[in-house]
Amino acid sequence: MCLGVPGKVIAVDGSMATVDFWGLRKQVRLDVVDVPVAPGDYVLNHVGFAIRRIPASEAEDTLALYAELLAKEGPGDLMAQDVRGELDAASRSRG
Amino acid sequence: MSTAVSDASQLKFRDPLAARALAGAIERVTREIGRERVSVMHVCGSHEQAIARFGLRAAFPPALDVIMGPGCPVCITDVPEVDEGVALARQGVRVATYGDMLRVPGSAGSLADARAAGARVDAVYSVSQAAELARRSDEEVVFFATGFETTAVATAAEILHGPPRNFSVLSAHKYIPPVMEIVAEMPGSRVEGFLAAGHAATITGSSVFESFVERHRLPVVVAGFEPLDILAGLLRLVELIRDRTPRVENLYPRCVTREGNLAAQEQLWKVFRPLGGRWRGIAHVPNGNLRLRDEWAHVDARRRFDIDVKALWDFAPPALVQQCICGEIMSGRESPSACRLFGKECQPETPVGACMVSSEGTCRIWHQYGGHPDLGRLWAGADR
Numbered sequence: 001m002c003l004g005v006p007g008k009v010i011a012v013d014g015s016m017a018t019v020d021f022w023g024l025r026k027q028v029r030l031d032v033v034d035v036p037v038a039p040g041d042y043v044l045n046h047v048g049f050a051i052r053r054i055p056a057s058e059a060e061d062t063l064a065l066y067a068e069l070l071a072k073e074g075p076g077d078l079m080a081q082d083v084r085g086e087l088d089a090a091s092r093s094r095g
Numbered sequence: 096m097s098t099a100v101s102d103a104s105q106l107k108f109r110d111p112l113a114a115r116a117l118a119g120a121i122e123r124v125t126r127e128i129g130r131e132r133v134s135v136m137h138v139c140g141s142h143e144q145a146i147a148r149f150g151l152r153a154a155f156p157p158a159l160d161v162i163m164g165p166g167c168p169v170c171i172t173d174v175p176e177v178d179e180g181v182a183l184a185r186q187g188v189r190v191a192t193y194g195d196m197l198r199v200p201g202s203a204g205s206l207a208d209a210r211a212a213g214a215r216v217d218a219v220y221s222v223s224q225a226a227e228l229a230r231r232s233d234e235e236v237v238f239f240a241t242g243f244e245t246t247a248v249a250t251a252a253e254i255l256h257g258p259p260r261n262f263s264v265l266s267a268h269k270y271i272p273p274v275m276e277i278v279a280e281m282p283g284s285r286v287e288g289f290l291a292a293g294h295a296a297t298i299t300g301s302s303v304f305e306s307f308v309e310r311h312r313l314p315v316v317v318a319g320f321e322p323l324d325i326l327a328g329l330l331r332l333v334e335l336i337r338d339r340t341p342r343v344e345n346l347y348p349r350c351v352t353r354e355g356n357l358a359a360q361e362q363l364w365k366v367f368r369p370l371g372g373r374w375r376g377i378a379h380v381p382n383g384n385l386r387l388r389d390e391w392a393h394v395d396a397r398r399r400f401d402i403d404v405k406a407l408w409d410f411a412p413p414a415l416v417q418q419c420i421c422g423e424i425m426s427g428r429e430s431p432s433a434c435r436l437f438g439k440e441c442q443p444e445t446p447v448g449a450c451m452v453s454s455e456g457t458c459r460i461w462h463q464y465g466g467h468p469d470l471g472r473l474w475a476g477a478d479r
Contacts, residue, residue: 029249029252034358047246049249051248051356062349062350077148
């Protein structure tokens with residue numbers, strides 16, 4: 001519950017964004033992110049809300065941990081399960 | 096330990112050379128401090144998960160004690176708060192909460208017990224899903240809100256967004272900075288520095304720790320969650336301890352700034368006010384609880400319902416709970432292996448204390464990944 005999850009913004013519609021998480025598209029709320037967000041940006045998300053726009057040059061470093069966690073998830077991997085919970089927190093993409 | 100997830104094959108850094116160099120530097124600096132034991136504390140369940148999952152304790156020098164403090168929001172939710180949720184559910188109100196909260200024992204059972212007895216209790220992943228439940232029905236829905244400031248921001252945003260009339264919030268949200276003061280001031284505290292959690296600091300900014308550093312003369316380093324982020328954070332921390340230069344350093348600038356997310360802070364403090372209260376098993380923490388401000392009384396479950404917790408208190412707590420040392424573990428004074436229930440009567444399927452319930456609880460993490468794995472074998476694995 002302390003771990004945010006990064007994803008790539010695909011589209012913005014008012015205070016909602018469609019965000020891609022490793023091929024999974026979800027709707028994320030933009031109410032609390034402090035800068036304008038546009039398609040192509042990377043955002044850090046927590047319980048369905050974007051909380052930070054990640055500088056483009058840093059996106060890859062931020063994503064690597066999660067890609068590895070999800071790719072190498074073993075049985076009972078609490079950290080990977082928490083990441084999946086974060087993805088479940090964002091509502092399903094309408095698009 | 097029950098499962099061997101954290102065996103040598105799991106210890107693969109993306110950059111093993113960098114990891115080895117950092118670990119070597121941590122060992123050298125710790126030796127330069129020249130004391131038998133140096134203790135530092137992190138306050139984040141996700142940090143402990145990463146340390147355990149990637150077998151990082153094997154890379155720490157034996158003289159460096161990296162302790163998990165009160166970093167599990169589910170675990171520090173106090174018994175009377177759980178009781179309020181259980182009482183509401185038993186009174187016939189539909190209660191939605193984060194999944195980990197369901198099995199946390201109150202003084203007369205958990206929300207899962209209440210559900211088994213016929214109460215309406217839903218596990219949700221977000222406050223928005225709880226509001227959606229209310230939107231789709233006429234019944235009263237209470238969101239039992241737990242979590243630190245990162246999570247409280249989402250609750251605040253949902254309240255400001257205008258949830259349906261039949262939706263309200265039972266806030267057990269907690270605010271991390273004040274509890275660091277409590278832990279630092281505990282008699283016999285060995286903590287010489289703090290590793291602050293990256294994503295909570297995304298909201299508050301690293302500057303929130305500046306007054307703490309000034310008062311306690313203990314360094315605080317903000318770190319991310321990559322194994323390399325954690326090692327780099329710890330290295331900086333032991334350097335600051337060695338050099339006796341307590342200050343705040345932000346080693347996670349890609350997600351954390353000095354001032355933090357101001358828009359999020361504005362929403363957080365518009366909805367919540369800090370209030371003193373107990374953290375389960377630890378202490379009364381001044382300003383450690385986040386409660387709804389008066390202007391949000393209409394969405395505050397505590398004011399909307401007559402919550403009758405006393406009706407629950409006729410039951411004596413189960414005898415085993417009295418042997419549970421969750422409080423000592425969460426304040427960093429003991430480790431799970433010092434608990435006589437750990438891995439025996441207290442298991443993830445049959446938790447006695449909250450630390451064994453949550454995926455961010457120290458006991459659950461140690462039970463799952465193994466707390467102190469075979470050091471030599473693990474570290475050798477990094478070279479493969």
